[in-house]
Amino acid sequence: xxxxxxxxxxxxxxxxxxxxxxxxxxxxxxxxxxxxxxxxxxxxxxxxxxxxxxxxxxxxxxxxxxxxxxxxxxxxxxxxxxxxxxxxxxxxxxxxxxxxxxxxxxxxxxxxxxxxxxxxxxxxxxxxxxxxxxxxxxxxxxxxxxxxxxxxxxxxxxxxxxxxxxxxxxxxxxxxxxxxxxxxxxxxxxxxxxxxxxxxxxxxxxxxxxxxxxxxxxxxxxx
Numbered sequence: 655x656x657x658x659x660x661x662x663x664x665x666x667x668x669x670x671x672x673x674x675x676x677x678x679x680x681x682x683x684x685x686x687x688x689x690x691x692x693x694x695x696x697x698x699x700x701x702x703x704x705x706x707x708x709x710x711x712x713x714x715x716x717x718x719x720x721x722x723x724x725x726x727x728x729x730x731x732x733x734x735x736x737x738x739x740x741x742x743x744x745x746x747x748x749x750x751x752x753x754x755x756x757x758x759x760x761x762x763x764x765x766x767x768x769x770x771x772x773x774x775x776x777x778x779x780x781x782x783x784x785x786x787x788x789x790x791x792x793x794x795x796x797x798x799x800x801x802x803x804x805x806x807x808x809x810x811x812x813x814x815x816x817x818x819x820x821x822x823x824x825x826x827x828x829x830x831x832x833x834x835x836x837x838x839x840x841x842x843x844x845x846x847x848x849x850x851x852x853x854x855x856x857x858x859x860x861x862x863x864x865x866x867x868x869x870x871x872x873x874x875x876x877x
Contacts, residue, residue, distance in 0.1 A: 658683035661697050661709040663690060665854050665862055667811035668720040669708035674807050675724055677848045679731045721751060724804060736804040743798075750790060750797055751808030758783045759811070762827065766819045766863075767870035777825055784833055791835040795842055806843055812836075813844040818859045822867055 660676070660683050662669030676683050688697050688707050700716035701709045710717045710726065717726045728736050737744045761783050765776030787809070790797060797805035816827055830837045843849055 657711075657713055659686055659711040660684070661686045661688055661700065661711070662707045663688055665859060666707055667815055670852065670854075671720045671807050671810065672708045672710060672723050672727070673852050674810060674849060675727045675736060677852060678736070678802065678807075679727065679734045681727070681731055721748075721755075721808070724807065728804070736798075736802075736807065738798065738803070744804075746790075747798060747804040747808075750787070750805040753783075753786065754805075754809045754812075758787065758809075762816065762819065765825060765827075766823060767867055768874070769871065773823070773825065777827065780827055781832070784828060784836060788833045788836045791839055796839065802843065802846060802849070806839075810843055810849065813840045813849075814853050814856070814859070815863075818856065818863055821860055822864050 658676070658681060660669070660672055662672070662685060664687060686694075686696070688694060690707070693705060697707070697709065698705055700711055701718045704718060706718075708718075708720055708723060710723045712726075712730065717723050724736065737747055758780070761776060761780040765773050765780050768776055796802055797809065812828070820826060828836055828840065844853075
């Protein structure tokens with residue numbers, strides 16, 4: 655039997671992608687939780703370049719970076735596919751996954767760690783990016799169609815972490831009035847048993863990101 659290990663932290667949305675993918679494909683694995691302020695020798699051994707999580711170790715060989723790991727999982731365990739057989743649909747899934755990290759996540763985070771006028775500007779930018787996702791969902795339940803796929807897993811952090819950011823700051827990013835399709839997607843994705851069962855505790859996330867926001871605001875003041 656293949657030996658599969660996942661190095662992660664309890665709160666990392668990037669590692670959560672790997673958890674979901676492995677669960678959806680029914681791959682058995684062991685979890686090694688890391689403290690990134692005191693990284694284990696094994697983590698440094700398996701990911702000497704970035705020294706971060708997630709890291710997947712399969713039969714002693716390591717794979718790092720969440721999207722690379724997702725591709726590896728898809729190619730290694732071909733049942734319950736996350737990507738379509740259609741080349742254009744596969745390319746689209748990869749595009750929206752990358753867009754989610756490079757544009758959506760970046761703009762939301764900028765709004766989250768700022769306040770006042772700067773935060774308002776960040777919210778405008780974030781909503782502009784979210785509208786592109788809204789358009790992509792037109793006529794579809796999930797980004798991949800009727801089933802959860804690669805892009806949904808990549809963007810899945812929106813279903814829990816945005817709610818946490820909104821609770822911490824009182825800003826509103828995804829509402830049924832402005833983004834009805836994305837709002838419905840959030841519910842459908844979060845309600846899937848495998849997704850719901852593997853979210854981190856909401857109260858712990860709120861506490862963690864509240865502290866992160868305060869730390870970043872302090873840094874901005876002292877610059």
